[in-house]
Amino acid sequence: MWQNIKDFAxxxxxxxxxxxxxxxxxxxxxxxxxVFVLTYFKKWKWxxxxxxxTVDHKRIGIMYVIASLxxxxxxxxxxxxxxxxxxxxxxxxxxxxxYNEIFTTHGVIMILFMAMPLMFGLFNLxxxxxxxxxxVAFPFLNSLSFWLFxxxxxxxxISFVIGGSPNxxxxxxxxxxxxxxxxxVGQDFYIWGIQISGIGSLATGINFIVTIxxxxxxxxxxxxxxxxxxxxxxxxxxxxxxxxxxxVTLALSFIDRYFGAHFxxxxxxxxxxxxxNLIWMWGHPEVYIVVLPAFGIFSEIVATFARxxxxxxxxxxxxxxxxxxxxxxxxxxxxxxxxxxxDVNAFFAVSTMIIAIPTGVKVFNWIFTMFKGKxxxxxxxxxxxxxFIPCFVxxxxxxxxxxVAPADFQFHNSYFLIAHxxxxxxxxxxxxxxxxxxxxxxxxxxxxxxxxxxxxxxxxWNIGFYVCFMPQYVVGLMGMTRRVSTYSWDSGxxxxxLVSTIGGFLMGAxxxxxxxxxxxxxxxxxRDTTGDPWNGRTLEWSIPSPAPMYNxxxxxxxxxxxxxxxxxQRKAKGEPEKPLAPLExxxxxxxxxxxxIMSGFWFLAGFGLVFDWLWMAIPxxxxxxxxxxxxxxxxxxxxxxxxxxxxxxxxxxxxxx
Amino acid sequence: MKxxxxxxxxxxxxxAMAVMLAGCGDKMGVLNPKGTVGKEQLDxxxxxxxxxxxxxxxxxxxxxxIAWKYRIKRKQKADYDPxxxxxxxxxAFMWGIPVLIIIVLAGVTIHYTYKLEPSKPLESEHEPITIxxxxxxxxxxxxxxxQGIATVNYLQFPEDVPVRFELTSDAPMxxxxxxxxxxxxxxMSGMAMKLHLIADEPGEYYGSxxxxxxxxxxxxxxxxxxxxxxxxxxxxxxxxxxxxxxxQEGYNELALPGVxxxxxxxxxxxxxxxxxxxxxxxxxxxxxxATEAESDSAESGEGSDEHAGHAxxxxxxxxxxETGSEQHAxx
Numbered sequence: 001m002w003q004n005i006k007d008f009a010x011x012x013x014x015x016x017x018x019x020x021x022x023x024x025x026x027x028x029x030x031x032x033x034x035v036f037v038l039t040y041f042k043k044w045k046w047x048x049x050x051x052x053x054t055v056d057h058k059r060i061g062i063m064y065v066i067a068s069l070x071x072x073x074x075x076x077x078x079x080x081x082x083x084x085x086x087x088x089x090x091x092x093x094x095x096x097x098x099y100n101e102i103f104t105t106h107g108v109i110m111i112l113f114m115a116m117p118l119m120f121g122l123f124n125l126x127x128x129x130x131x132x133x134x135x136v137a138f139p140f141l142n143s144l145s146f147w148l149f150x151x152x153x154x155x156x157x158i159s160f161v162i163g164g165s166p167n168x169x170x171x172x173x174x175x176x177x178x179x180x181x182x183x184x185v186g187q188d189f190y191i192w193g194i195q196i197s198g199i200g201s202l203a204t205g206i207n208f209i210v211t212i213x214x215x216x217x218x219x220x221x222x223x224x225x226x227x228x229x230x231x232x233x234x235x236x237x238x239x240x241x242x243x244x245x246x247x248v249t250l251a252l253s254f255i256d257r258y259f260g261a262h263f264x265x266x267x268x269x270x271x272x273x274x275x276x277n278l279i280w281m282w283g284h285p286e287v288y289i290v291v292l293p294a295f296g297i298f299s300e301i302v303a304t305f306a307r308x309x310x311x312x313x314x315x316x317x318x319x320x321x322x323x324x325x326x327x328x329x330x331x332x333x334x335x336x337x338x339x340x341x342x343d344v345n346a347f348f349a350v351s352t353m354i355i356a357i358p359t360g361v362k363v364f365n366w367i368f369t370m371f372k373g374k375x376x377x378x379x380x381x382x383x384x385x386x387x388f389i390p391c392f393v394x395x396x397x398x399x400x401x402x403x404v405a406p407a408d409f410q411f412h413n414s415y416f417l418i419a420h421x422x423x424x425x426x427x428x429x430x431x432x433x434x435x436x437x438x439x440x441x442x443x444x445x446x447x448x449x450x451x452x453x454x455x456x457x458x459x460x461w462n463i464g465f466y467v468c469f470m471p472q473y474v475v476g477l478m479g480m481t482r483r484v485s486t487y488s489w490d491s492g493x494x495x496x497x498l499v500s501t502i503g504g505f506l507m508g509a510x511x512x513x514x515x516x517x518x519x520x521x522x523x524x525x526x527r528d529t530t531g532d533p534w535n536g537r538t539l540e541w542s543i544p545s546p547a548p549m550y551n552x553x554x555x556x557x558x559x560x561x562x563x564x565x566x567x568x569q570r571k572a573k574g575e576p577e578k579p580l581a582p583l584e585x586x587x588x589x590x591x592x593x594x595x596x597i598m599s600g601f602w603f604l605a606g607f608g609l610v611f612d613w614l615w616m617a618i619p620x621x622x623x624x625x626x627x628x629x630x631x632x633x634x635x636x637x638x639x640x641x642x643x644x645x646x647x648x649x650x651x652x653x654x655x656x657x
Numbered sequence: 658m659k660x661x662x663x664x665x666x667x668x669x670x671x672x673a674m675a676v677m678l679a680g681c682g683d684k685m686g687v688l689n690p691k692g693t694v695g696k697e698q699l700d701x702x703x704x705x706x707x708x709x710x711x712x713x714x715x716x717x718x719x720x721x722x723i724a725w726k727y728r729i730k731r732k733q734k735a736d737y738d739p740x741x742x743x744x745x746x747x748x749a750f751m752w753g754i755p756v757l758i759i760i761v762l763a764g765v766t767i768h769y770t771y772k773l774e775p776s777k778p779l780e781s782e783h784e785p786i787t788i789x790x791x792x793x794x795x796x797x798x799x800x801x802x803x804q805g806i807a808t809v810n811y812l813q814f815p816e817d818v819p820v821r822f823e824l825t826s827d828a829p830m831x832x833x834x835x836x837x838x839x840x841x842x843x844x845m846s847g848m849a850m851k852l853h854l855i856a857d858e859p860g861e862y863y864g865s866x867x868x869x870x871x872x873x874x875x876x877x878x879x880x881x882x883x884x885x886x887x888x889x890x891x892x893x894x895x896x897x898x899x900x901x902x903x904x905q906e907g908y909n910e911l912a913l914p915g916v917x918x919x920x921x922x923x924x925x926x927x928x929x930x931x932x933x934x935x936x937x938x939x940x941x942x943x944x945x946x947a948t949e950a951e952s953d954s955a956e957s958g959e960g961s962d963e964h965a966g967h968a969x970x971x972x973x974x975x976x977x978x979e980t981g982s983e984q985h986a987x988x
Contacts, residue, residue, distance in 0.1 A: 096872050169869050175846075176829040176871055266846050266937050272830065273845065306727070309742035315752070337832060338843050339850045342774040349770060350763045357755045360712065364751035367720050372738040376729040389720045397709040404766045406773040407701045409840020410687045413832055413867040479686035479836040481867045484875035491863070492684030 014161050017098065019081075024161055053591040055139035057124045058547060060146050062444065064121030065437065067150060069515075071114040074157065076511055078106035083468075083504040086497045089489045099485035100167040101186070105160065107170025112194060113153040115290045115425070118433045120145070120204050122293065123232055125444050126436075127208060129540035129547055130226050132217025132556040137210035139589040140637070145200040145207065147599035152197025155606045159189035163610065166190035169483065171279050172253070174264035174272045179257050185610050188257065192606035195250045196599075198243055205239030208232055217539065219558035223317070226538040226562075227303075227310060230317050231296025234324040235289050241328065242285040249278040258609070273338065280331040288327035291424065292320060294432025295362055298384050301439055302366045304534050305381040306373030309562065312365040319358035319365075326355050336405045337412050345405040352403035359396055363389060378534070379454035383435035387462050391427030395420060398473070416476030419469045426465055434461075434514070442533045446545045447525040453517035460510030468503025471496035529654075537565035544653035550586045550641055553650050583647065585640040592637070598627035686836035691862065691883075692855045693779065694839030701769050708762050712754060775842050776851040778819065785819040785853070788812070789930040792824075792831035792844040792866060794914035795873035800930055806896045807903050809911070809920035812881040815889040816859050822852040827912050827933045831874075832867035835881045841867050847937035849930075856883035873916050880919075896921045905929075 014020050038044050051059060081102050085094045094102065128136055136142050159165045166186035168177035177187050212233045216225065252263045253275065262268035264275040303310040310316065332340065332348040366389065375381070398420040402411050411417055442448045475496040480487065487493050532541040539556055540547075542564045560566040571577065605620025607613075690696045778785060789800040799808045814820050824833055826844040833852065834841035837860075842852040856862070866877035884892070903911070903922035908929060911917070926932075 096875060100869075100872065168871075173830065173869075176869070181829055181871060266829075307737075308739045311742050311744075312748055312751075313742065315748055335843070337775075337841050338845075339776065339848075341776075342771045345774075346767045346770045349766045353759045353763055353766070357752070357759055360716075360755040361751050363716060363720075364747075367716070367723055368744075368747060368751075369742075370723045370727055372736050372741050373727050374729045374737055375724055375727045385720065385724045390717050393713055393716055393720075397713045400709050400762070401702065401705050404701060404705045404762070404769070406766070406769040406840065407698055407705060409773070409775065409842070410695075410698050410702065410836065412841060413834075413869075477687040477836075478684055479834075479863055479865065481834070481865055483869040486875055488878075 012162060014164055020161060027161065048593075049591065052596050053143075053593045055135075055143045055589045055591055056549060057128050057136050057139065057142060058444065060142055061121045061124030061126075063146060064117045064124060064149075067153065068114050068116075068118035068121060071109050071117070071153065072511065075106050075109040075114050076508060078102045078109070080504055080508055082106065083501040085485060086487075087501040088498065089487050089491065089494055091486060094485065096485045097167065100169075100483070101165035103483055104166050104169055104172075104190075105156075108156065108166070108190065108194070109153075110425075111170065111286065111290070112197065113149075113156065115429050115433070116197075116201060117149055117153075118437075119235070119290055119293050119429075120149070120201075122297070122433060122436050122440070123204070123208055126440055126540060127211060127229055127232055128215070129443070129543070129551055130229050130538050131212060131215065131220060132539045132552060132558065133211060133215040134551050134586065135589060136207050137215055138207050140592055140595065140631070141203050141207055143592065144595040144598065145204040147595045148200030148203070148602060149197040151599040151603040151606070152193045152195070152200070155196060155603055155610075156189055156193025159186055159193070163189065171276075171283060173279075174253065174256070174270075174275050175266040177253065178265050178270075179260075180266060188254075188610040191250050191254050191257070192610055195247065195254075196602050196606055198246055198250070201239060202243040202247070205236040205243065208236045209240065212236075217552075217556045217558050220563075223314075224558060224561045224563075227299035227313070227316055228293070228296035228538075231292045231294075231299070231320055234320040235292040238285045238289045238292070238324045238327060242282045242289065245278060246282040246286075249275065249282065252278075254609075258612075276335060276338075277331070280334045281328070284331040284334065285324075285327045287421075287425070288323055291428045291432070292324060294388075294429050294436070295320065297432045297436035297439070298366060298388060299362075299369075300538065301380045301384050301435055302369045303562070304439075304536055305378060305384075306370045306375045307535070308369060308373035310365070311368040311371070312361075313561065315361055316365050319361050322358040323355060326351060326358075330355065333403055333405075333408070336408045349403050349405040349408075353400055356396060356400050356403075363393060379449070379451055379458060380435045380439040380534075382455065382458050383431050383438070387431045387458065388427055388435070391423060391431065391462075391465065395423030395427050399424060411476065413481050414476035415472040415480045415482060418482050419472035419476060422469050422472075423465075426469075431461075439534065440540075442528045443531075443540055443545050443547065445522075447521060447527050448533055449521045450517050450525060453513060453520060457510050457513040457517055460506055460513055462510075464503045464506025464508075464510055466503070467506060468500050471500045471503075475500075531653075532564075535568075537562040539564055542567070544650075548649050548653055550588060550646065550649075553583060553586075553646050554581050583643045585642055586646060587638060587640055590637050590639055592631070592634075594627050594631050594634075598624055601627060686863070690837055690839070691860055692838040692857050694773065694854050695837055696857075697769070697773060698840055701765070701773075704765055705762060708758055708765075712758055773840075775840065775853060777853065778821065779853045779855050781817070781819045781855065783815075783818040785821045786814055787821045787823065788814065790822050790824040790833055790844065791930065791933050792826045792828055792833070792870065792877070793912050794828040794871060795866075795877050796911070796915075796917050797833075797864075797866070797877060797879050798908075798911065800925055801893070802930070804893045804897075805924050806893060806900075807922040807925040808896070809917055810877075810879040811919040811921070812864065812879055813889060813892050814856070814881075814883060815886040816856045816883040818886070819853055819855045822854065823930065824850045824852060825930065825934045827936070828914075829870040830868055831870045831877065833864070834867040835862050835864040837862045838881065843868060847934065849934050856881075859883050859885065872914075876916050897923045899923075903929075 013024075038047060051063065054060065081094060082099065085091050085099055124136070124142070128134070163185040166172065166177075166189060168182060168187060172187060172190055175181055177190070212225070212229055252261075255261045256263050256265060256270070262270040264270050264272050266272065299310055299316060330348060330352045332344060333352045336345050336348070366384070370385075377385070398416070402408050402417065402420055438449055438454060475493050478491075478493060478496075480491070480493050487497075528545055531544040533545075534541070539558070542556065543552060556563070601620050601623030603620075605617050605624065608615070608617030608620055687695070687699065687702070690699050787802055789802060791798045791800070797810050799812050801807065822833065824842060824844040825848060826846045828846070830846070831844045832841045833844055835854065838854045838856055842850050844850065860883055862881045862883070864879045864881045866874060870877070900921045900923045903925040905926045907922075908926065
């Protein structure tokens with residue numbers, strides 16, 4: 001009996017690596033500390049009723065942001081481990097196998113469990129406020145989306161200490177990811193972690209499309225909608241077209257692994273190339289899905305801090321939509337070297353280059369928004385003008401270089417490529433989301449983040465970025481290929497790799513300063529009582545910070561693009577304000593425990609399938625159906641906030657009690 | 658304060674450049690090509706870089722200049738115009754110039770895409786030499802069908818003679834890349850790809866697998882040595898005289914996952930390359946082998962399911978690495 005348990009544990013837990021034992025201890029200690037604190041301060045009930053069961057988009061947004069920052073830490077640690085391994089030739093810090101696992105989890109976590117949830121967090125925090133809505137279209141579904149992401153992310157992350165991590169790269173090309181070359185459970189964690197959170201992503205896409213199309217405040221025509229909301233719409237349209245492809249692809253590869261089918265296997269008529277086409281038909285739009293909202297954020301920030309209307313609004317809208325459409329016909333540029341022939345390569349080369357046109361136009365638009373403005377450089381603007389624009393322009397340029405198919409034969413799979421996509425993803429997505437987070441922080445929490453620490457963080461991130469990735473372009477041209485865990489002394493790559501590693505650690509320092517900035521600001525920053533600390537232009541700045549539960553006490557009526565700015569202008573000119581409509585009771589959704597419980601069952605089902613334990617998977621799926629059933633027959637899902645309570649809340653929020 | 662940052666940045670980048678240059682010289686790979694294909698690819702890289710820079714440099718300069726000129730603290734504030742948000746002239750320029758540049762670049766790209774299509778034979782006064790390449794777990798096998806010899810992780814061929822590589826894989830997909838000679842092509846199981854390269858001068862060129870293929874993928878490097886025809890012939894003779902033969906059993910063992918040193922073999926089983934290709938063929942169609950398929954058309958990848966007709970001609974000796982493709986081949 002004891003022997004059986006020991007054998008099981010040796011298989012079940014990842015063993016043999018001191019780094020992992022360290023992580024085990026850290027995980028146990030952290031979990032115990034959390035449980036202790038919650039119990040000691042009697043916070044369990046508060047946690048459950050106020051947060052875990054909430055359907056309030058703002059709270060869901062905050063939970064997304066917290067989870068994604070934790071994932072940024074995890075993915076960042078992976079990055080630093082890799083850079084440490086590559087700091088000098090023939091380094092023996094990580095074994096090749098461990099290295100493969102780390103670059104796989106780094107890629108998956110950064111794209112799917114960091115960028116996506118941070119993006120969804122910003123959607124949730126901003127979009128309903130920006131379009132003058134009380135909530136998203138489907139608040140219950142919104143909560144479910146979050147918990148599905150969370151369950152998927154946790155399932156993916158525990159592979160690190162239980163069972164073993166996936167090791168076939170972030171897109172898990174078969175046959176390497178098939179049972180023939182990958183019999184362990186790592187790849188199953190990959191399939192189910194992504195699959196479960198992917199359902200949540202698809203639901204969020206649908207939710208925000210409906211929210212934006214159906215729930216805008218009266219008077220807000222589509223062409224009067226703020227640019228961030230436009231970019232969210234573009235991104236969500238791409239989500240609902242791209243994510244079903246991912247779902248099917250993962251499902252087929254699950255059928256291959258679990259039932260021994262031959263969709264993507266080497267033998268039995270399987271076609272691994274089919275998987276590569278399918279995964280990139282999702283994967284390419286995916287990078288535009290995450291970068292479009294960043295474009296929206298930059299548009300809001302540039303207009304606000306230049307104190308001027310956004311230049312070329314119609315161009316911007318057209319560019320966003322063009323990018324989200326064209327991104328679907330460029331996928332084969334990820335494998336020009338597959339020998340599809342000159343016709344195919346020429347088509348995909350040109351379609352890829354075409355994306356540079358609307359993207360370039362957007363950059364010009366931001367620049368001309370500053371023209372004849374009054375530009376100030378608070379942290380969000382610093383990220384935009386000094387961080388994002390030069391970085392993204394150069395990253396875009398190397399992207400165009402990569403799209404030149406015959407030249408790509410020399411860039412493909414080299415560090416040149418690595419440098420390119422980190423430049424667009426960090427320079428575009430990460431810089432954008434950080435800028436957005438700093439910009440909307442006072443709206444969400446009611447106080448600004450510390451500017452001085454923010455600027456320190458900015459410089460560490462930025463200098464670190466260039467020190468880290470510029471050498472990688474060069475070392476790629478010298479012939480260093482991606483995903484090598486070691487290189488030789490006579491390759492001549494040492495110096496560049498050393499510099500790159502230093503840059504990686506500088507960015508790590510930037511992250512730590514950012515965390516310090518947040519903690520410091522929570523403790524010391526003054527409350528913002530205006531609700532409009534940046535002198536903003538759009539609706540979200542017209543209400544108190546943090547926004548009350550119901551967002552708008554009275555449904556706003558919109559007349560202009562940048563309606564709040566126009567209202568402030570009129571007020572400054574001394575024009576009389578319109579009389580306020582009387583308050584009415586507000587219809588709100590009720591909290592629900594079903595999303596978190598249902599996601600728990602999804603987790604069980606996923607975990608059971610990973611380990612081939614049907615005794616766990618089947619009850620897991622039954623639980624999922626039971627939750628659906630329970631929710632279908634729940635008619636008690638909403639309530640009204642009475643007028644006197646709204647009056648009290650408003651008075652308190654505006655400090656007039 | 659800011660000046661401090663800038664100095665730090667400048668110092669770091671200078672130090673970085675010094676370290677870079679120290680290690681360079683002949684290690685510059687793509688930037689120091691030694692063959693026609695690599696040279697044309699470098700030309701193309703240069704053309705596309707310059708075309709991009711035409712638009713990138715002014716953009717970055719303009720971004721900084723406008724941000725600085727209209728900063729809030731400057732003295733003159735007369736031209737603040739918060740309503741100015743449209744100019745047809747500017748918009749025409751900012752759509753027009755990128756469109757023009759992309760049209761030019763697309764033209765150049767399409768031209769080179771056909772010109773440098775890797776399956777297209779190179780023009781040369783010399784007859785091409787054929788080398789068959791198979792990526793294994795985790796090593797490169799090179800077969801010389803005309804010379805009858807085989808090597809592992811080592812490649813030699815005469816300079817100035819076009820080399821016609823035929824590539825496949827008996828393991829997860831990889832990518833065959835000798836940066837100084839020219840761009841890479843995937844090696845995929847069940848397919849025979851073609852890649853034509855040439856070395857203009859003698860030398861030892863670094864080659865590697867560029868597509869991740871599992872645990873020891875990082876050790877799949879090889880030397881590609883270009884020599885004079887005499888030296889090459891001499892080397893072939895030495896290999897023929899001084900090495901063992903590669904048998905089917907030997908191959909099966911070699912194909913097992915693992916890392917090896919450079920190896921050479923005086924002979925190899927006839928049709929080994931075709932056998933590797935058809936091993937993973939999906940079956941169904943009768944077809945012809947990769948070496949018979951002399952079409953040299955752009956569609957070199959289409960061989961995937963045309964090889965099953967040869968399944969009957971498989972050499973004997975199925976090994977434990979066999980994947981059971983025979984059981985699944987439908988006829």
